Amino acid sequence: MNPFIILSANEMRAAEKLAIDGGIASAALMEKAGEGVAHHAMRFWSKRPTVVICGPGNNGGDGFVAARVMKSAGWPIRVALLGKRESLTGNAKLMADLFDGDVVPFEKAVLNNCGLIIDAIFGTGLSRATEGEIKSAIGAINDNPAPVLAIDLPSGLDADTGAVLGEGSGAVVHARRSVTFHAKKPGHLLFPGRALSGAVDVVDIGISDQITAATGAQTYTNHPGLWGGLLPQPHWGGHKYSRGSVMVVSGGPLNTGAARLAARGALRIGAGAVTMLTPAEAAPVHAAHLTAVMLRIANNDEDVAKAMAASEHMPMALVIGPAAGVGEGTRAKVMAGLKSKAAVILDADAITSFADQPQTLFSALRPTDVLTPHGGEFARLFPEAAKLDGKLEAARRASKEANAVVVLKGADTVIAAPDGRALINTNAPPTLATAGSGDVLAGFIAGLRAQGMDGFGAAAAGVWFHGAAGQTIGDGLIAEDLPDAVPAVMRILFQKDQPEKNQAAAPEAN
Template sequence: MTLHPLVLLSPHDSQSIDSAFGEDGHVRAVEGAGWAVARAIRARYAPCKTVVVCGPGFNGADGYVAARWLEVWGWSVVVLAVAAPKKDSLVEVIARSWRGRTFSEDGGRIANADLVVDAVFGAGLSRPLSDGLSHILRQANRLVAIDVPSGVCGETGRLLGSVKKAELTISFIRPRPAHFLEPAKALCGEIVCADIGLPADAVNEVKPRVFLNEPGLWLLPVADRGDHKYSRGVVSICGADKMTGAVRIAAQAARSSGAGLVRILGGDVALYRHSEPGLIVDDVPIGEAVKDSRRQVWLCGPGLSNAEVEAYLPQLISAGKTILADAGALGTGAEAVEALRGVSVITPHMGEFRRLFGALAESPRIEAARQAAQCVGAVVVLKGSDTIIAAPDGRVAINQHASPALATAGSGDTLAGIVSALLAGGMPAWEASCAAVWLHGDAGIAAASEYGGWPVVEALEKGLGRARQRAEKHQNAKNYKNLPFARL
C-alpha cells in the first residue's frame, strides 16, 4: 500500500510516521530531509552567505543537516541556534554532526546574510512564537523555510505570532494542509515536497483526512454509448420570482457540465419559458413535482427569497430528495441550521457561513467547515480562494485549482449548478462537490486566459465541457501532473 499522492499530512499523521521510523529510521529520515533542503536551495540560489536558524526539535535537526551539506558544497554557512536541543536527545546527536560555526546570539548576522534558512519550528507548533524569535526571523532579506515558516500551524494555516514570508518552503513526504490554506499559504512561497521514503508500517498508521482537490481524488462518470438523458441525470431547480438570473445561470451551468435534463419549477415561469430553449419549465405545485421519482436531485436557493425557500425546502426534505442548498436557503442562526437537516450539500461563502453558524466562523476555516459538516450532517463547501470541501465523516479537501476571475456575481450560482449536475450523474455528495469545485476553477482559469483576467459570469459555463474533458484525462493518470507544488 502507498500513501495517496493527494494526501496532505497533518501534524498527527506526521507523528504516526515518525513513530514508525524507529530511532535509526528517524535519523535516516532527518538526513534525507536535510539533504533535500540543501538540494532544493542549491537548485535555486547561487552559493551565498547563509544563516541557518535552528530550533530545539527535529525541524532544527533538518537545519543542521542542511547546513552541513551546503558547507560541503562550498557555501559560507553559519548556524544560529536559537534554542538548544534537549540534552541526550536524538536531535542533540544530529546537531553534533554540524562542526561549523555556531552562534546563540544573532549579532546582526541575519540582517547581513544573503539567505536565511528558517529551521526553528515545524508544522506541529504547540504555542505562539515568541516576539523575540519573530523579530529575529523578520530581519531576513530572503528566507527559505523548512516544513513551514515558523509560527504557522501546519494543520489549519493559522498564524501563531508574526510570521516572516518565505520565498521557498520545503516539506517532506506530502505537503501540509497549511501550505494551501490562507493566511499561511501566502507566506509559504514556492512549495517543494521531498520524497524521503516512508516506513512500510507507517502507511497503515496514517489515517489521512485532508486531501488536495485534484482529479484522481474523485472519478467523473465518463460518456457511454448507451447514455440517455435520464441516465446522465435530471436536475430540478426551484424557480425564483424576482432574482431570476441566479436560477438561469445555475441551470445553464448544470446543462453545460453534463446533466441530461434540467428543469425549473415555479417562480417567474413566463420568463424562464422565454429563456434558453433547452430548459424545461414546470408550472405545477412542488408537492406534485416531488412525486416524480426521476427528479431526485434538487437545487434550492439561488435567487430565492425566504418565503420561497420556506415553500420549497421542507417539502423536498420530507420527500427524501438529494438537495443542494445555496444562497437564499442559507438563512440566519440555529433555526436555519435546523431547517437544513436532510440536505446533502450546502455551499456557503464566508458571509453566509457566518450568518448560519455564528461564532464557528471565527475558527480556522478548515476546522469551521469540518465542524459545520458534522453539525448539519451535510457536505459543506466553504467557498473562497482556498475553497474547502468538508464531509460529515471528517474528510476534507482543499482546492487550489481556481482563479480570482471567479470573483464575479453569479459565479456561486454556476458552482451550484455544476454540483447539482454531478449529483444527478450519480456521484456521492463529497466527491460531486470536490469535482464541481475543480471544474468551476478550471473554467475560471480558462475564462481568465481568454478574456484577459476579467470574464463575465456567462463565460464560465462555456468552459465547462472542456474542463470536464481535462478532468477526465487527468483523473486516471498515475503520475499527477500540474500540482501546485514541485516534487523533489
C-alpha cells in the same frame, strides 16, 4: 508517497512514531529531512552565501543537517542559533554536534550580504505566538532581500489551520519556497498559510503509505486523481433523462438570474435535462431568456413536491437557494425537496433560511446532500463550528452536525463529508470572487450529482471544475462565462484534443 494526502501536526507525529516503532531510527528521519532541504536549496538556487537560522527544537535539527550537507557540497554556510546551544536535546543536539562549522547566536548582522536564508526556527512544534528575540529575528528575515526557504513550514505559521499565531512583521516568516516532509500540512494550503509558504515541495523521508493509512488521516488536496475515474461519461445507449435531470428553484420576477446561472452550469457539466421551477409571475422573465432549459411553474412547496414526484423514476438533483428568498416559502420548498428521492444541493438563501431552526434542516438532510455556504452563510447556520480554529475543522464539524456534505467556499474551499473525509481545493483563481459565481458552482455540483456521482465526489469535482473554468477564462471573468468554459476543461481533462482518443466509442458486442 500519496501525493494528495495532507497530515495534521498530530497525524505527522503519529506517523513518525509508527515509523520509529517499525524500526526506522528517528535520527535517520531527521537526516533524510535535512538532506532533502539541502538538495532542494541547491537545485533551485545557484551557489551563494547562505544563512541557516535554527530554533530550539527538531526543526532546528533539520537545519543543522541541511547546513552540514550544503557545506560539504562547497556552499558558504553560516548557522545562527536562536536560544542556547546547551539547551538543545535529542536529535537536534546530535545534528548540531555533527555540524563542523561555526554556530553563532542570532543577530541581525548575520544576514548581511547573504543570498539565501534557510528558516529552521519552528515547524510543527510551534505552540504560541512569537515574541522577544525570535520575533525580532523573523522581522529581520522578512526585511532582508534574500529569498527564504522554509523548513517544513514558515516559522510562526500554524501547521493545522494556516493561521498566523501572532501579529506584526515578526509574527511569521514570508517564504519563497517551503520543503516539507512526507505529506503537506493543512497550513500549506489554507490561507494565509498558502501565500506565506510559497511553492511547497514534499520530500520522502522513508515513511510508508501503510503508516500514513494507520494514522487515520482523511484530508486530501482536491484533485481529479481522486475522483476523475468516477466522472460520468456519455454512453451511446443514453438519452437525455438517463443522463440525469436537474431542477432549479427560481426566485421571484426580479430575482431570476441566479437560478439561470445554476441551470446553465448543470447543463454544461453534462446533466441531460434541466428544468427551471419558477413562480408563475417570474415565468415570462425566464421564458425570454431560456432555450435548452425547460420551464415548469412551481409557486410553492406542493408544486415542488409534484415536480419531484413526476420525475421520480429518473436520476435527479434539485438546486435550491440562489436568489430564492429567505423565509418560510424557501424553507418549505427545501423540505419538499428533502422528502423526495432527488439529491439536494442547498446554497445561499436556502441555507440562511434555516439560521433560526438548524435542527429542522439537519434532521431532514441525507449524508449525500450538499450545502454550499460562503463564510457568512456558514456562520449563520453553524455558529459553533464557525468558532473552531481553522476552516478545515469548522467544515468537518459542520458536516457531522448537518449530516450532509459541506462545501465551505472561499479561495481555499474545504469540502467535508459526515464520515470525516475532507478536501482542500487549490485551483481557484481570485477572479472567481464575483457575483453569481457560487450559483454556477451549485449548478455544477447538481449536474454531477444527477449523473450519478455521490455527494462528496460531485462536490469535489464541481469545485475543481469551477476553479479550472475560472483559470481557463482568465482576467475579465464574469459568472456567465463559467458554464461555457466547461467544454474546454473537459477537453483537457479527457485529452479529447488527441485525435486518436476522440473516436466515438463503438457499441460493445453482447
